[in-house]
Amino acid sequence: MKVYAESLKNFVADILQKVDISEENSRIVADSLVSANLRGVDSHGVTRVPIYVERLKSGAVNPDPNVTVLQESDATLLLDGDDGMGQIVGAKAIEKGIEKAKKHGAVYAGVTRSSHFGTGAYFIQKVLEQDMIAFAMSNAPSTMAPWGGITPYFGTNPYAYGIPAEKNSPIIFDMATSVVARGKIISAEQRGEDIPEGWAIDKEGRPTTNSGEALAGTVLPFGGPKGYAMAAMIDIMSGVLTGAGFGPHINNIYGDYDKPQNVGHFFQIIDIRSFMERDQFKQRVDQMINEIKNSAKAQDVEEIFLPGEIEFQNEKERTENGIELGSEVYESLKETAASCGISIEDYLR
Template identity: 50%
Template sequence: MVYPKKFDWEKLQSFCSKIFVKAGVSKENADIVAESLIMADLRGVDSHGVVRTAIYLERIEKKMIDPLAVPEIESQDFATALLNGNNNLGAVVGTKAVEIALEKAKDRGAAIVGVKGSNHFGTGAYYALKAMEKNMILLVMSNASQTMPPTGGKRPFIGTNPLAVGVPAGKETPFLLDMATSVVARGKIIVAAQKGIEIPIGWAIDKKGRSTTDPEEALEGAVLPLGGPKGYAISMFIDILSGVLTGAGFGKYVYNMYENWEQPQNVGHLFIALDIERFMPIEVFKNRMDCYIKELKAEPKSEGVDEILIPGELEFRKVEERKQHGIELPKKVVSELDQIGKRYSINLLDAVICEIEEREEMNEC
């Protein structure tokens, strides 16, 4: 079979949702997980897109994730809450936490929601976008399993613990920071390994602590902190707030979803929501943001630079491009999804963009 490369985002999202339903996830929650994965692919963050479908399913099938669990609030007061995800899918738990944070922030001006008992929750941007739709500012952080050494070490101890911040604007592109605290997200190394391509020097070290461009060696070793000691320190404070503070796992007690088949991950998250209208009318704020962004982008440019961009701007453009022209997937990912579809009697080819050239042994769209 010649594998297609491009897929309609809505049909691919529907395919993923149907797969999760067949695996025992409720339709509502399956839609959340599928939307989270497709949003990552649309934004060009392929390391957190449908490439994660197989591992999510495997952990469900091997009882490492409980798709029927109901996340519950263990404690709360005026502006805080602690949510126990009870080992449901990370995107489901994260979405519930955001709903609580936004509701509390609307009533009280600000809210902090800690999460324990969760799993890999996708991209922080997914949640920040939900807040921006409600004219809220959201800070999102999560810990992760051991993939990064402390500065001076050679063995992984902390995760590539991500941080995301979303701030709405008016007519200008909103500010949306979504970053790992490593030089690069480990998922990008996984994608490089799947594509069989080298990674840049400085991304990772092998298990002996030596720099490597081999993604397989990097996956056996460790990714490196962004900015050396600074990235290490940021990752550590995220682990403290997301893990130590919430009662979730931290350090070596956040279990690797690819390697540990004995225990749930017990990932921790922290969501901080701010209601802009407690500071000024939303339209005034958006006008001020537009002014700020316009003036920043109008700054003199360095030689060879065509445009000054703000965090998230390239990803917003990528969303529009991929919605129009399709999501391109590596052959290995297509093959994996195709096999999953056959296992659950759902046809992946239904999500193919019709304008592809390769037709050999394929049904017409």
């Protein structure tokens, strides 16, 4: 089934309001999830609604967090997320961070006591609207072993950045430090499908293409020891430095249903005017993009893409033609909606 983005946002927001999230905050979460679907990152899209609702109902997530400033200086900001949804907490951090960066040129913003925040690209786009440079990272529950180990310690610990451009689309990079986000393995297991070799190992440390065995084992870091090193850095900045959980001290979104996650986030926002005029910078970025796009191509390569360019194409196509929901996702959403007194058919006609 295909559904248009606005209908899907209204559907998700109405479900979340049934579990005591305010209309304003429900719109933030719905916008984040549907934005992921539009960009083609379906593993972080509306497929997450059922687990979010379950955790809200159990009390593990605070539906109305009082996000407060614990500590700040001209260039730093530390926020307490009050065990709220990561999208809501992250949006508050970005809002406050933009304000401080405009005043002081740049800011490092840390967040403690948060939860799964969706895609980093969502927060990056909010900063790009202000013609600023942004970095976003978060830690996550243990699903990835240290390089050479078999016991999960680090999360897939996402990292994202965004660079504004003048005439071209902005550059947006958003990745997990694992070969693939664990959500994609979960999606494969829900569909009863195998996964490509090299994504994960089983609990004995053996390579596996079985999605169930992969979920019982550990995902692998991208680039071997390089991805492992980046995952460690992100956990230090997002967890150790902020006072949030880190490594195995973060509760699992799918397992510890009644416990707050204590996820940590870390953002950096840079006002380009601290270095040069914004228009000059964006023109220079355009120059770089054009030079890369027009550089010599390898055999059988039709086009060279910049980070985020394919996702922008996905967004354009899905905005125009609708977002496709697989049968498993549709049935899961239907069941969750019904538990909240909502009929999915009223929205997804």
